[in-house]
Amino acid sequence: MFPDLTWNLKPKPCTEIFGDQDFELITIGCLISDMSKSFGQSDLGISSYVENLTSPEADPIWKRIRQSAADAGMPSIHVGEMDGQHLEVLSRALKPQKVVEIGTLAGYSGIRLLRGMNASGMLYTFEFSRMHAEVARRNFVNAGVAERTKIYVGPAIEQLPQIEKYGPFDLVFIDADKTSYPAYLEWTIKNLRSGGVLLADNVFGWGGIAENMATDPETIASVEALRKFNARVVESGQFTTTFLPTAEGLLFAVKN
Numbered sequence: 001m002f003p004d005l006t007w008n009l010k011p012k013p014c015t016e017i018f019g020d021q022d023f024e025l026i027t028i029g030c031l032i033s034d035m036s037k038s039f040g041q042s043d044l045g046i047s048s049y050v051e052n053l054t055s056p057e058a059d060p061i062w063k064r065i066r067q068s069a070a071d072a073g074m075p076s077i078h079v080g081e082m083d084g085q086h087l088e089v090l091s092r093a094l095k096p097q098k099v100v101e102i103g104t105l106a107g108y109s110g111i112r113l114l115r116g117m118n119a120s121g122m123l124y125t126f127e128f129s130r131m132h133a134e135v136a137r138r139n140f141v142n143a144g145v146a147e148r149t150k151i152y153v154g155p156a157i158e159q160l161p162q163i164e165k166y167g168p169f170d171l172v173f174i175d176a177d178k179t180s181y182p183a184y185l186e187w188t189i190k191n192l193r194s195g196g197v198l199l200a201d202n203v204f205g206w207g208g209i210a211e212n213m214a215t216d217p218e219t220i221a222s223v224e225a226l227r228k229f230n231a232r233v234v235e236s237g238q239f240t241t242t243f244l245p246t247a248e249g250l251l252f253a254v255k256n
């Protein structure tokens, strides 16, 4: 039932948390929840050095959000500490006014993005799970950003058309079900402004993007979708693209 990720990851049964919910991303998320999300993972000394120097979660809000998710029995699949820092620094630099996030979880990455936005900036965030959305809603209230946040519950691809009237958008961050990344990209191409930024997490396919050694169909499908997504971003001619070499791989592209 679970992907063979022993080549890279430590499997962890999801059924303890989610019963018989058959939900691809949650499953993969549980499986990877034990993986190191350190920045500079290939050199743990550098990783520790950077994390100690920058203390990316010195503000207690970040641990509180992680704890709120754990208390609710949610998988620990928030972006890593340094990835949260990357999102906040990028957002502070870009000062986006209208941001779309696909994959809310408990609101961790959304609040990181909101920290960099103008006081009048809006975050439109999409979450499949009603329970995750409810935990996120409480975290947005506690962080004092609820009025600048709209949460849409359900499959993102069905919900996204609702916000097209507010576009075009300044930044889109994709961090949900991997097999839908290509569809999210087509939506982004139509709804991101010229000069706007596309960010997407996990684009290294948990280490399998270059050589996919997974054997289970679920992981193979996810990695294939990520390959298709990465190639389309680059080959569409719509973006100037780079890949930030984080542990998960963070695609960073500017729309031409």
Ligand SMILES: C[S@@+](CC[C@H](N)C(=O)[O-])C[C@H]1O[C@@H](n2cnc3c(N)ncnc32)[C@H](O)[C@@H]1O
Residues within 6 Å of the ligand: 025, 026, 029, 077, 078, 079, 102, 103, 104, 105, 106, 107, 108, 109, 110, 126, 127, 128, 129, 132, 154, 155, 156, 157, 175, 176, 177, 180
């Ligand atoms: C990796 S987590 C997001 C983590 C979040 N960005 C953070 O770092 O705080 C992915 C989230 O996407 C949600 N999700 C999965 N498939 C989805 C879909 N089709 N539409 C909307 N949300 C989805 C999952 O329920 C999960 O909460």
